[in-house]
Amino acid sequence: MSDSHLTFCLLSSILALILIFTFIKRKKPTLNLPPGQMGWPFLGETIGYLKPYPAITIGHFMEKHIARYGTIYKSNLFGEPAIVSADAGFNRFILQNEGKLFEISYPKSVRGILGKWSMLVLVGDMHREMRNISLNFLSHARLRTHLLKDVEKHTLLVLNSWKDNCTFSAIAEAKKFTFNFIAKHMLSLDPGNHETEQLKREYVTFMKGVISAPLNLPGTAYRKALKSRSNILKFIEEKMEGRSKRNQEGKGSLEGEEDLLDWAMMHSNLSTEQILDLILSLLFAGHETSSIAIALAIYFLPGCPRAMQQLREEHVEIDRSKKQTGEVELTWDDYKRMEFTHCVVNETLRLGNVVRYLHRKAIKDVRYKGYDIPCGWKVLPVLAAVHLDPALFDQPQQFNPWRWQGKNKSGSWQNTSNNFMAFGGGIRLCAGSELSKLEMALFIHHLILNYHWELVGTDQPLAYPFVDFPKGLSIKAEALSKYHNSSLETT
Numbered sequence: 001m002s003d004s005h006l007t008f009c010l011l012s013s014i015l016a017l018i019l020i021f022t023f024i025k026r027k028k029p030t031l032n033l034p035p036g037q038m039g040w041p042f043l044g045e046t047i048g049y050l051k052p053y054p055a056i057t058i059g060h061f062m063e064k065h066i067a068r069y070g071t072i073y074k075s076n077l078f079g080e081p082a083i084v085s086a087d088a089g090f091n092r093f094i095l096q097n098e099g100k101l102f103e104i105s106y107p108k109s110v111r112g113i114l115g116k117w118s119m120l121v122l123v124g125d126m127h128r129e130m131r132n133i134s135l136n137f138l139s140h141a142r143l144r145t146h147l148l149k150d151v152e153k154h155t156l157l158v159l160n161s162w163k164d165n166c167t168f169s170a171i172a173e174a175k176k177f178t179f180n181f182i183a184k185h186m187l188s189l190d191p192g193n194h195e196t197e198q199l200k201r202e203y204v205t206f207m208k209g210v211i212s213a214p215l216n217l218p219g220t221a222y223r224k225a226l227k228s229r230s231n232i233l234k235f236i237e238e239k240m241e242g243r244s245k246r247n248q249e250g251k252g253s254l255e256g257e258e259d260l261l262d263w264a265m266m267h268s269n270l271s272t273e274q275i276l277d278l279i280l281s282l283l284f285a286g287h288e289t290s291s292i293a294i295a296l297a298i299y300f301l302p303g304c305p306r307a308m309q310q311l312r313e314e315h316v317e318i319d320r321s322k323k324q325t326g327e328v329e330l331t332w333d334d335y336k337r338m339e340f341t342h343c344v345v346n347e348t349l350r351l352g353n354v355v356r357y358l359h360r361k362a363i364k365d366v367r368y369k370g371y372d373i374p375c376g377w378k379v380l381p382v383l384a385a386v387h388l389d390p391a392l393f394d395q396p397q398q399f400n401p402w403r404w405q406g407k408n409k410s411g412s413w414q415n416t417s418n419n420f421m422a423f424g425g426g427i428r429l430c431a432g433s434e435l436s437k438l439e440m441a442l443f444i445h446h447l448i449l450n451y452h453w454e455l456v457g458t459d460q461p462l463a464y465p466f467v468d469f470p471k472g473l474s475i476k477a478e479a480l481s482k483y484h485n486s487s488l489e490t491t
C-alpha cells in the first residue's frame with residue numbers, strides 16, 4: 001500500500017466521521033440531560049433504588065446520588081430511562097402539569113393488579129369521571145354528617161377490644177380499624193362478619209402482590225395476588241347482583257344511607273367492570289395507607305413525651321367541655337378544635353412518608369431549569385426527599401409537631417407548609433386526604449384519653465419502599481379510664 005493511498009484512506013475516513021457527526025448533531029441537538037448514570041443494562045439502578053431503608057431517612061441510594069449529582073438526576077429504573085427529582089420546585093411543577101407535560105405512569109404490574117379502570121391508571125376524561133365519583137363520596141359535607149360519626153364508632157370498637165397490659169401488634173389493630181370503616185362505607189359490610197374477615201384476608205395477599213416483582217409464575221406473590229384480585233372481584237360482583245335484584249323490587253337504600261356501591265350503581269353510567277375496579281382500588285387505597293399513618297403516630301409519640309403531654313391536655317379539655325354540655329359523640333366542631341393534633345398529624349405524615357414517590361412520565365419534551373427531559377422518559381417526584389430536606393425543614397429527622405404552629409410568622413412555617421406534599425398534588429391530589437386526617441385525629445383522641453402505651457422490643461418503620469414495620473409494631477397498652485373519666489363507654 002503506498003503512502004498516498006494510506007493518506008487518502010485516512011482523509012476519507014476522517015471526512016466520513018465528520019459527516020456522520022454533523023448528521024447526528026443536526027438530527028438530534030445535544031440534550032442537556034440531568035447528570036447521573038444509567039447503571040446495568042435493563043436492570044439499571046433499580047435494585048439499589050428499591051433496597052429497604054429506615055423510613056425517616058431518604059436512604060443510602062438517594063443520599064449518595066443527591067450528593068454526587070444534585071436533587072435532579074437521571075437513572076435507569078424499572079427498565080426505563082428515568083429522571084428522579086428530590087427538588088421541591090420541580091415536584092410541584094410535575095404535579096401541576098399533569099395531563100399537559102406529564103402523565104401518571106405506574107408500572108405494568110400495578111395495572112395488572114389494580115385493573116385498567118383503576119384511578120391510578122386512568123387519564124383524561126375517564127379519570128375525571130371516576131375521581132368525581134370518589135370525591136362526591138368523600139366530600140366535605142359527607143365527612144361532617146356521615147363519616148365522622150362512623151369513624152368514631154369504628155375507633156371505639158377497636159380500642160374497646162384492647163386487653164389491659166397486653167402486648168399486641170399496633171399495625172394489625174390500625175388495619176382492623178381502617179378496613180372495617182372503609183368496608184362498611186363501600187359495601188355495607190359489618191365488622192367481625194365472616195364475609196368481612198374473608199375479604200380482609202384476600203386484601204393481605206393482594207397487598208403483597210401489589211408490591212412484589214411482577215412475575216406471573218406459579219407460587220409467586222404476584223400470581224397469588226392476581227388470584228386474590230379475581231376473588232375480590234367475584235365477591236363485589238355478587239354484591240352488585242344482590243343490589244340490582246333489591247333495586248328492582250323497589251327496596252333501595254334510603255337517601256344518604258347509600259354505600260359507594262349503591263351510589264355508583266344508581267348515579268353513574270359506569271359499566272360493571274368499571275365499578276368493580278373502582279371499588280377494589282378504593283378499598284385498597286382507603287385502608288393500607290391510613291393504617292400505616294396511624295401506626296406511625298403510635299410509634300413517634302412515645303419518643304416525644306412533651307408532645308404526648310400537650311396532646312393529652314388538648315383532648316382532656318375537649319372531653320371535659322363535652323361532659324359539661326352532656327354531649328357524647330364527637331362533632332365537626334370538636335374536630336376543628338384539635339389544633340395541636342392537626343400539627344401531630346401533619347408531622348407524622350411528613351416524617352413517616354407513607355407514599356414516598358410517585359410514578360410519572362413526560363408526554364412532551366420538557367425543559368426545566370436548563371435541563372432537558374425527553375418525551376417518554378419516566379419521571380419520579382420523590383415527596384419524601386423534600387420532606388426530609390434540611391434546607392427546608394430544620395432538623396428534619398426530629399419529630400417536632402411545633403414546626404406546624406405559628407401561621408403568622410413567615411420563615412419556617414412558610415417552608416413547612418409550602419413544601420408538604422404527603423397527598424400528592426394537582427388534579428390527582430389524594431381523594432381520601434381529608435378522611436385519613438379525620439381517621440388519624442379521632443383515633444388519637446380516644447387512644448390518648450384511654451390508654452398509656454409503650455413500644456415493646458425494637459421495631460422501626462422501613463421503606464420497602466412502601467412503609468411497614470417488620471415486626472408489626474408491638475405495643476403494650478395500659479387502660480387509663482380509672483384515672484380520668486373519659487369516654488370508652490360510648491357505643
Ligand code: HEM
Binds near residue numbers: 138358359
Ligand atoms: C395517610 C393516608 C394516605 C396517603 C398518605 C395518601 C396518599 C396519596 C397520594 C400521594 C396520592 C397521589 C398518587 C399519584 O398522584 O400518583 C393518592 C391518591 C389517591 N388516594 Fe390517597 N392517600 C391516603 C389515604 C387515602 C384514603 C383513605 C383514600 C380513600 C378512601 C384514598 C384514596 C385515593 C384515591 C382515590 C387516589 C387517586 C386520586 C386521583 O388519581 O385522582 N387515599 N393518595
Ligand SMILES: *[C@@H]1O[C@H](CO)[C@@H](O)[C@H](O)[C@H]1NC(C)=O
Binds near residue numbers: 128
Ligand atoms: C360530578 O358530580 C356532580 C355531583 O354528582 C355532578 O353534578 C357533575 O355533573 C359531575 N361532573 C362530571 C364531570 O362528571
Ligand SMILES: *[C@@H]1O[C@H](CO)[C@@H](O)[C@H](O)[C@H]1NC(C)=O
Binds near residue numbers: 164165478
Ligand atoms: C396493669 O399494669 C398496671 C401497672 O403496671 C397495674 O396497676 C394494673 O393493675 C394492671 N392491670 C391489669 C388488668 O393487670
Ligand SMILES: *[C@@H]1O[C@H](CO)[C@@H](O)[C@H](O)[C@H]1NC(C)=O
Binds near residue numbers: 269270271
Ligand atoms: C357517561 O356519560 C358521560 C356523559 O353524560 C360520558 O361523557 C361518559 O363517557 C359516560 N361514561 C361511560 C363509562 O360510558
Ligand SMILES: *[C@@H]1O[C@H](CO)[C@@H](O)[C@H](O)[C@H]1NC(C)=O
Binds near residue numbers: 339346404405417420
Ligand atoms: C397540615 O397540612 C395541610 C396541607 O396538607 C395544611 O393545609 C394545614 O394547614 C396543615 N396544618 C397545620 C396545623 O399546619
Ligand SMILES: *[C@@H]1O[C@H](CO)[C@@H](O)[C@H](O)[C@H]1NC(C)=O
Binds near residue numbers: 390391414
Ligand atoms: C426557610 O425559608 C427561609 C426563607 O424563606 C430561609 O431563610 C430558611 O433558611 C429556610 N429554611 C429553614 C430550615 O427554615
Ligand SMILES: *[C@@H]1O[C@H](CO)[C@@H](O)[C@H](O)[C@H]1NC(C)=O
Binds near residue numbers: 406407408
Ligand atoms: C394569626 O393572625 C390571626 C389574624 O391575623 C390572629 O387571629 C391569630 O391569633 C394569629 N395567630 C398567631 C399564632 O399569632
Ligand SMILES: *[C@@H]1O[C@H](CO)[C@@H](O)[C@H](O)[C@H]1NC(C)=O
Binds near residue numbers: 483485
Ligand atoms: C370522675 O367521676 C366521678 C363521679 O362521676 C367524680 O367524682 C370524679 O371527681 C371524676 N374524676 C375526675 C378525675 O374527673
